[in-house]
Amino acid sequence: MNEIKVIEGGVTAAKGFKAAGAYAGIGKNAEKGDLALLYSEVPGNAAAVYTKNKVKAAHIAVTKDHLQDGVAQAIICNSGNANTCTPNGVEIAQKETELVAEALGIKAADVLPAATGVIGVPLEIAPFENTIPELAEKLSPEGSAQAADAIRTTDTYIKECAVTFELNGKTCTIGGIAKGSGMIHVNMGTMLSFIGTDVKISKELVQKALSDEILDSYNQVSVDGDTSTNDTVVVVANGLAGNEEITEPGDDYKKFCDALHIVAVDLSQKIAGDGEGCEKLLEAHVTGAPDKDGARKVAKSVICSSLFKAAVFASDANWGRILCAIGYADCDFDASNIDVSVCSATGTVEVCKGSASVPFDDDFATKVMSEKKVTVEIDLHDGEEEAYAWGCDLTYKYVEINGSYRS
Amino acid sequence: MNEIKVIEGGVTAAKGFKAAGAYAGIGKNAEKGDLALLYSEVPGNAAAVYTKNKVKAAHIAVTKDHLQDGVAQAIICNSGNANTCTPNGVEIAQKETELVAEALGIKAADVLPAATGVIGVPLEIAPFENTIPELAEKLSPEGSAQAADAIRTTDTYIKECAVTFELNGKTCTIGGIAKGSGMIHVNMGTMLSFIGTDVKISKELVQKALSDEILDSYNQVSVDGDTSTNDTVVVVANGLAGNEEITEPGDDYKKFCDALHIVAVDLSQKIAGDGEGCEKLLEAHVTGAPDKDGARKVAKSVICSSLFKAAVFASDANWGRILCAIGYADCDFDASNIDVSVCSATGTVEVCKGSASVPFDDDFATKVMSEKKVTVEIDLHDGEEEAYAWGCDLTYKYVEINGSYRS
Numbered sequence: 145m146n147e148i149k150v151i152e153g154g155v156t157a158a159k160g161f162k163a164a165g166a167y168a169g170i171g172k173n174a175e176k177g178d179l180a181l182l183y184s185e186v187p188g189n190a191a192a193v194y195t196k197n198k199v200k201a202a203h204i205a206v207t208k209d210h211l212q213d214g215v216a217q218a219i220i221c222n223s224g225n226a227n228t229c230t231p232n233g234v235e236i237a238q239k240e241t242e243l244v245a246e247a248l249g250i251k252a253a254d255v256l257p258a259a260t261g262v263i264g265v266p267l268e269i270a271p272f273e274n275t276i277p278e279l280a281e282k283l284s285p286e287g288s289a290q291a292a293d294a295i296r297t298t299d300t301y302i303k304e305c306a307v308t309f310e311l312n313g314k315t316c317t318i319g320g321i322a323k324g325s326g327m328i329h330v331n332m333g334t335m336l337s338f339i340g341t342d343v344k345i346s347k348e349l350v351q352k353a354l355s356d357e358i359l360d361s362y363n364q365v366s367v368d369g370d371t372s373t374n375d376t377v378v379v380v381a382n383g384l385a386g387n388e389e390i391t392e393p394g395d396d397y398k399k400f401c402d403a404l405h406i407v408a409v410d411l412s413q414k415i416a417g418d419g420e421g422c423e424k425l426l427e428a429h430v431t432g433a434p435d436k437d438g439a440r441k442v443a444k445s446v447i448c449s450s451l452f453k454a455a456v457f458a459s460d461a462n463w464g465r466i467l468c469a470i471g472y473a474d475c476d477f478d479a480s481n482i483d484v485s486v487c488s489a490t491g492t493v494e495v496c497k498g499s500a501s502v503p504f505d506d507d508f509a510t511k512v513m514s515e516k517k518v519t520v521e522i523d524l525h526d527g528e529e530e531a532y533a534w535g536c537d538l539t540y541k542y543v544e545i546n547g548s549y550r551s
Numbered sequence: 552m553n554e555i556k557v558i559e560g561g562v563t564a565a566k567g568f569k570a571a572g573a574y575a576g577i578g579k580n581a582e583k584g585d586l587a588l589l590y591s592e593v594p595g596n597a598a599a600v601y602t603k604n605k606v607k608a609a610h611i612a613v614t615k616d617h618l619q620d621g622v623a624q625a626i627i628c629n630s631g632n633a634n635t636c637t638p639n640g641v642e643i644a645q646k647e648t649e650l651v652a653e654a655l656g657i658k659a660a661d662v663l664p665a666a667t668g669v670i671g672v673p674l675e676i677a678p679f680e681n682t683i684p685e686l687a688e689k690l691s692p693e694g695s696a697q698a699a700d701a702i703r704t705t706d707t708y709i710k711e712c713a714v715t716f717e718l719n720g721k722t723c724t725i726g727g728i729a730k731g732s733g734m735i736h737v738n739m740g741t742m743l744s745f746i747g748t749d750v751k752i753s754k755e756l757v758q759k760a761l762s763d764e765i766l767d768s769y770n771q772v773s774v775d776g777d778t779s780t781n782d783t784v785v786v787v788a789n790g791l792a793g794n795e796e797i798t799e800p801g802d803d804y805k806k807f808c809d810a811l812h813i814v815a816v817d818l819s820q821k822i823a824g825d826g827e828g829c830e831k832l833l834e835a836h837v838t839g840a841p842d843k844d845g846a847r848k849v850a851k852s853v854i855c856s857s858l859f860k861a862a863v864f865a866s867d868a869n870w871g872r873i874l875c876a877i878g879y880a881d882c883d884f885d886a887s888n889i890d891v892s893v894c895s896a897t898g899t900v901e902v903c904k905g906s907a908s909v910p911f912d913d914d915f916a917t918k919v920m921s922e923k924k925v926t927v928e929i930d931l932h933d934g935e936e937e938a939y940a941w942g943c944d945l946t947y948k949y950v951e952i953n954g955s956y957r958s
Contacts, residue, residue, distance in 0.1 A: 175644055198886040199906070200880030231907050263871025264908040421773070451953055458954030464670025467636055471606030479605040499606070500638050501671040540947045546858050547865030 146333035154288030156305030157319030163287035165294030168275035171224025177294030188382035189349035190216035202233025214347030247280035324415030344383035361408035407513035421541030434527035438475030445473035447535030488515035561711025564726030570694035570699030578631025584701030589927025595789035597623035598758035602679035621754030654687035731822030731854035751790035756932035768815035822939035828948030841934035845882030852880035854942030944947035
């Protein structure tokens with residue numbers, strides 16, 4: 145087996161991972177869980193990336209501290225409260241890890257805290273004290289969906305992905321969960337995403353793989369241009385697959401990265417496609433760019449344009465707005481020879497050639513734009529590099545959700 | 552008289568300026584004009600700034616060319632068609648200037664073309680041929696409002712401002728018009744704004760005054776984060792006030808700049824307050840910043856946040872979103888000691904102190920946020936610099952307008 149196969153499941157798909165979720169009373173919605181616990185039977189080499197927002201959630205300081213040794217065994221994550229801009233946030237996050245350590249009989253320094261929700265409301269420790277023992281009890285290899293549900297805020301569905309592949313004859317798995325929806329303009333990590341793998345890989349390489357990977361997956365997602373204070377992606381590699389440890393960037397490392405890419409892109413698309421109030425997943429694919437970073441910026445600029453996002457909502461192939469968004473991207477290229485097509489399951493329509501209008505069938509274009517996933521293909525004809533970005537349409541519902549979030 | 556006084560009127564308020572507007576059949580809405588002509592009885596020293604979007608309207612190339620000598624006498628501007636990404640755009644824009652030159656008996660090189668509207672639809676010359684002679688006939692010192700109306704697209708009201716002041720005992724006037732509404736995220740010029748003044752000032756200094764001025768007025772406006780392909784601000788100074796020519800940056804130059812600032816900020820606020828679909832003018836005032844550019848970026852980041860804009864629509868003092876937007880602004884400052892208040896005609900509410908929550912009366916905060924103009928006061932406590940930025944709330948109507956713009 146040489147290929148990478150997408151399988152059912154999420155963060156517990158790999159060997160030795162368990163998860164659970166429960167309602168602890170932190171969030172207001174008792175219909176769903178608000179506290180998730182992820183656990184690996186053995187400590188794993190772990191890597192994380194965080195938001196670049198200067199206003200950071202308190203949990204990030206604790207997670208960074210606990211990851212100094214590159215090892216983690218559990219993650220505790222609540223929704224309903226961001227634990228950001230609160231007076232005692234770090235203390236609470238630290239205490240959470242101690243409660244988990246006690247319940248699981250592991251080291252507090254191997255527990256990573258995370259949080260998402262409203263900013264500026266002090267977080268109490270009582271819900272954690274009451275619920276962590278129950279979560280520890282409930283931990284199971286089937287708990288991924290429950291955990292993914294517990295970290296949701298305005299997400300409308302849970303986000304899981306898992307893949308298997310072989311390394312030296314051993315079956316390896318990478319699986320993850322994520323939450324998205326609002327305040328999504330990823331610059332570093334994403335909202336929250338937790339990935340578990342049984343691949344044996346060194347601390348250095350798992351961090352390198354994650355840091356490189358986010359550039360073309362999580363960092364290319366935007367729902368609303370707002371980079372959250374809480375963005376965090378964590379990968380825990382517990383080594384239980386039994387492959388020879390990956391210690392340098394050879395073929396095995398490449399395969400690991402390819403598999404990680406599939407999981408990360410899938411979760412990224414799920415985050416974008418479930419953007420607050422959205423009806424469609426919007427993908428931009430830029431080719432012919434002079435450099436990789438420029439390709440990323442042009443793709444992201446298109447999926448971030450409020451004007452084009454509103455046009456996508458209306459299934460309007462308003463390519464002038466695409467050209468406009470390409471033009472203000474921070475990338476140095478020749479803007480005189482741009483081709484643009486819109487594509488979906490219905491078909492493909494070329495709407496702009498050589499940076500000028502071409503005749504096209506407006507009714508068919510509307511049909512193409514009416515699908516649940518719409519891709520904009522952009523060829524800059526000024527180089528060899530390409531990149532993708534993912535966003536969503538801008539809808540009445542987005543305004544409604546965000547005009548009434550706190551109440 | 553030492554002060555600068557706001558007076559009635561717009562781009563024709565200064566001596567020697569005339570304007571007219573008419574419906575030429577370029578736009579679809581025959582209820583309003585779509586072609587404006589501005590004229591100065593004598594050629595004036597002129598300065599312009601343009602969009603930084605790499606995809607530029609065709610008229611910009613012609614305007615740049617005609618302004619190489621720093622002199623202009625007339626501006627011809629249509630709405631309903633951006634003359635952008637069209638095969639013959641430059642040719643059409645050039646031809647427009649020749650038609651104006653012929654009708655007015657002036658040099659085509661002293662005529663500046665401008666346009667706004669849909670991107671990518673070829674522009675015909677016939678409407679200009681048919682309407683420019685009529686416009687030349689109609690030119691009048693009372694024509695500013697008519698011209699301001701003709702350049703509107705989705706703007707709901709016309710935008711004019713004028714001020715008078717004295718230089719060496721001579722009454723001087725600066726007046727302008729602008730259009731705004733959508734695709735507004737100014738980075739260099741603005742949508743379209745034309746300013747006429749009778750001040751006698753050298754070409755170099757009128758350009759310097761404009762280039763400096765836009766940093767704290769037009770460039771601090773954002774409706775939707777989309778930098779247009781057509782942004783242009785032009786100032787024509789015809790010298791008819793009879794003051795001693797301003798040739799160096801002394802007291803007279805400072806007074807000219809102060810007066811220009813009042814006009815530019817007033818028009819900027821009118822653009823922001825008439826953002827597509829908006830109900831409120833949102834102002835951010837940042838103080839205590841380590842540097843001027845950083846102060847501007849933080850202010851602009853807050854008025855650009857889709858999440859906070861939606862909260863403003865709902866009159867929700869959701870300060871966590873303000874902190875989030877401050878935190879992702881590209882400015883280096885200490886994020887641990889930020890104070891935030893929301894203010895309006897109703898009063899002031901402190902919502903965040905030392906980057907943490909403070910108790911406040913939610914009902915009163917909602918009343919404060921319900922006014923037509925809402926100001927967010929932000930003190931970073933990390934320096935002496937300050938800046939303003941202007942935006943608007945994000946509403947259902949914005950989505951509606953932009954989901955149906957072309958149809």
